Amino acid sequence: MATKLAPAPATATKKTAPQPGASKLRARRPAWLNMDELNDANHEADGMLVPLAAATSDELKSRTKRRLREEIDFISNPDFGDTDLGKKLFAEPLKLAPRKAELGIAAIRRSGIDMPIHLGRLCEAPLLTPEQEQMLFQRMNYLLQQAAVHRSLLNPSRPSRVRLELIDRLIALASWHRDRIVEANLRLVFSIVKKFVNPNNSFDDLLSDGIVALIRAVEKFDFDRGFRFSTYATQVIRRNSYRTVVLKQQERQKTVGGLQDMDLDLTDEGRESAISEKRWHELRSRLSVMLNDLDRREKFIIRARFSLGAHRKVHTLQSLANRLGVSKERVRQLERRAMDKLRAMAGDVNLAELETQ
Structure with a gap:
């Protein structure tokens, strides 16, 4: 049984205009949606979608407005203007091969990384043939295009329960096809992210980011350009x-620089030993506790001056003075007072014990 991936909104760079005569398109389920090729996708959608039969008029209006606020993006194709394309697309069998546990086990062994065996389940889907890949991308984007066409016909003043349910189903079916592409390419993610693993970047974190990047690549890939998806996804x-690695390194450097400016004893040897994720997070945790003991203005100034927390750049004294409505000299005094407090607190906290853990 295929592993279900969480749906994610499609993102694309090309869109298509509604089909000619779209304003006359009826809000009913097209016959091709009941074709055998969509049985598995429809079965999964049935377990996810909530029928709107019991929805009140106000609820339908609310859902219509919400749907109109959400764009449905897709990669367009000239063939999508063919009114019979649905029947043609889903008449040809996709013939996806069943999942194989041995593929997941092999992926774990090849990674060369000590990881939970259950992660191998992510890699049990066989690779796609060029023809299967082409069909999945074309079907996924056609389903999204059809959903976008029906979305363009929604009217908040006269909400259509049938059309809303149809849009939801089309998007769910598109997600099913997207997930088949993602599953078949997860081994590619394993093979790439393992090369970036180091003491500061765990395989789990890189794998999570890599899967998100893979999903984003699926949603942006133009299937009609004649090259394989793996080339683009890589x-x-x-x-x-x-x-991810560079940003995390920059964040660590900024935080270490802030700690040095507070006269905390972090020698070169100490910084090397702080490579340990456990020690590093404990040090940051203690710094966070100390910052919480400052008053509101002092805490804001220290974080802004040393680019900590949500601050992505170092703020000048003048910019903080403008934000706080005080003079530049007053900000300098508050910063000095906060630094004195932190030095005193650092003296009370036995930071040396972090170096011996």
Whole structure:
């Protein structure tokens, strides 16, 4: 049985205009949605979708407005203007191979990383043939295009329960096809992110980010350009992993710099030993506790001056003075007072014990 992935909103760079005559499109389930090729996808959708038969008029209006606020993006294709495309697309069998446990076990062994065996279940889907890959991408984007067409016909003043249910089903069916592509390419994520693992970047974190990048790549891939998805996905996942590693390193450097400016004893040797994630998180935790003992303005100034927490850049004294409505000299005094408090608290906290753990 296929592993179900959490639905994610589609993202794309190309959209298509509604089909000619779309304003006359009836709010009813097209016959091709009942074709055998969609049995598995429809069965999964039945377990996810909530019928709207009992919804009140106000509830339908609310859902209509909410749906109109949510864009449905997809990769367009000239063939989508064919009114009989649905029948053609789902007439040809996809013939997906069943999942194999041995594929997951092999992926774990090849990774060379000590990880829970259950992660191998993510890699049990066989690779897709070029023809299967093409069909899945075309079907996924066609289903989203059909949902976008019906969305364009929604009217909050006269909400249509049937049309809302149809849009929900089309999106759910598109997600099913997207998930089959994602599952078949998860081994690619394993093979790429393992190369970025180091003491500061765990395999689990990189794998999670890599899967998100893979889903994003599926939603942006133009299936009609004539090359394999893995070529595009490899670049997306590798670039995402590199960015994750660099951003985490920059965050650590900023925090270490802030601790040094507070005269905490962090020698070069100490910083090397702080590579341990456990020690590093404990040190940051203690710093957070000390910051919480400052008053509101002092805490804000220290975080802004050393780019801690939500602050992504170092703020100048003048910019903080403008934010707080005080003089630049007053901000300097508050910063000095906060630093004195932190030094005193650092003296009470035995930071040296972190170096011996």
